[in-house]
Amino acid sequence: METFGKESRLWTDYYDNGQRKAEGHFVGGKESGFWVFWFRNGQKSGQGCFVNGQYDGAWFFWYSGGQKKKEQHWVVDKKEGIWRYWDKSGNCTKTETYHSDELIIPKVGVQIKSVLVAEVDRKAVEAIPEASTITQALEIEPKENVKSDREHGDGWGGYESERSFKAALQWFNRFNFTVMSIALGFLLSTFVFILFL
Numbered sequence: 001m002e003t004f005g006k007e008s009r010l011w012t013d014y015y016d017n018g019q020r021k022a023e024g025h026f027v028g029g030k031e032s033g034f035w036v037f038w039f040r041n042g043q044k045s046g047q048g049c050f051v052n053g054q055y056d057g058a059w060f061f062w063y064s065g066g067q068k069k070k071e072q073h074w075v076v077d078k079k080e081g082i083w084r085y086w087d088k089s090g091n092c093t094k095t096e097t098y099h100s101d102e103l104i105i106p107k108v109g110v111q112i113k114s115v116l117v118a119e120v121d122r123k124a125v126e127a128i129p130e131a132s133t134i135t136q137a138l139e140i141e142p143k144e145n146v147k148s149d150r151e152h153g154d155g156w157g158g159y160e161s162e163r164s165f166k167a168a169l170q171w172f173n174r175f176n177f178t179v180m181s182i183a184l185g186f187l188l189s190t191f192v193f194i195l196f197l
C-alpha cells in the first residue's frame with residue numbers, strides 16, 4: 001500500500017512462544033501511528049502513537065499483572081503535560097509535570113490542568129479536561145537524577161541501587177585519595193630525608 005509516495009506496512013513481532021510482542025505501522029521506514037506492546041504472558045505492556053518515528057500523544061504502560069504502571073504525554077518526542085506513575089497496588093506514587101521536555105517544579109496553590117485524549121479504533125475521542133490543585137509542596141527529584149526506564153531496568157527500584165553504587169564509588173575514591181596522599185607524603189619525606197643525609 002502506498003501513502004504519499006512512501007511505503008506503509010503493518011509490522012508484528014512475536015515472542016518465541018508465538019505470543020505477539022509488538023505491533024504497529026512503519027511509514028517510510030519509521031514507526032508511525034498507533035503501536036501496542038505485550039508481555040510474554042499476553043498481557044498488554046504499553047500503547048501509544050508515533051509520528052515519523054517519534055513519540056507523540058498519550059502513552060500508557062501496565063505491569064505484567066494488568067495494573068496500570070504509568071501514563072506519559074509527548075509532543076513530537078518531547079515530554080509534555082502531566083506524567084503519572086502507579087505501584088502494583090494501584091496507588092499513584094508520583095506525578096510530574098513537563099513543558100517542552102523540562103520538568104516543572106509546581107508551587108503550592110497553583111492549579112494545573114491537563115487534557116486526556118482517548119483513542120478508540122484509531123479515532124480520537126472527545127478530550128476530557130482534568131484539573132488538580134497542589135495543596136502542599138511536592139518532593140521532586142532533581143532533573144539530573146531522573147532516568148528513563150531503560151536506564152533503570154524496568155523503571156522501579158533501580159534508582160536506589162544506583163545511588164548505593166555511587167555512594168560506594170565515592171567512598172572508594174576518597175579511600176584511594178587518602179591512601180595516595182599518605183603514600184605521597186611518605187615518599188616525599190623519604191626523599192627529603194635522603195636528600196639531607
